[in-house]
Structure formats: C-alpha cells, structure tokens
Amino acid sequence: MAFISETVIYIVILGLLVGGIILISKKNYSGLKVMLLGINITLFGGIIAVDPNSNLGGIEYLIAFLGLICSIMGISKND
Numbered sequence: 001m002a003f004i005s006e007t008v009i010y011i012v013i014l015g016l017l018v019g020g021i022i023l024i025s026k027k028n029y030s031g032l033k034v035m036l037l038g039i040n041i042t043l044f045g046g047i048i049a050v051d052p053n054s055n056l057g058g059i060e061y062l063i064a065f066l067g068l069i070c071s072i073m074g075i076s077k078n079d
Contacts, residue, residue, distance in 0.1 A: 010059050017041060017063060021070050031077035038071030 024034055045064030048054055 007056075010056055014059060014063060014066075017066055021066060021073070024070065025073060029077075031074045034074030034077060035071050036074075038067045038069070038074055041067030041070055043067070 020037075024037070042064050045060050045062075045067055048056070048060035049064065054060065
C-alpha cells in the first residue's frame with residue numbers, strides 16, 4: 001500500500017516537471033535560466049538515484065534525463 005502512494009507522488013512530480021518543460025519551451029525565457037533549471041532537475045534526479053533507500057523503478061533516471069533535455073533546450077535558445 002505504501003508503494004502505491006509513493007508511486008503516485010513521484011508520478012505527480014514527474015508530471016509537474018514535464019509540464020514545466022513544455023511551459024518553458026512555449027515562453028520566451030533566457031537560455032541561461034533554462035540551462036540552470038535543467039541542471040537543477042538533473043541534480044534532483046541524480047540525488048534520488050544515489051539514495052539507497054529509494055526504489056522507484058527507474059523514474060529517477062527519467063527525471064535526470066528530463067533535466068538533460070531541458071539543459072539542451074537552454075543551449076539551443078538564441079538570445
């Protein structure tokens with residue numbers, strides 16, 4: 001039962017991250033801010049991945065990958 005509640009919480013967090021990346025791609029933020037956000041998301045996913053008490057079935061690696069995509073989006077912005 002606890003596994004289901006943890007999974008729901010992490011799926012909601014993942015949805016917020018994906019929604020934020022979509023919002024960033026539509027608005028005109030500077031590339032530096034987008035890159036810094038991507039680095040923070042990558043660090044967040046990496047910390048979760050290194051934690052020995054977390055067993056999320058690979059969601060932490062997906063969060064780190066979304067941070068990498070967000071950083072690449074920041075690099076490709078022209079400002």
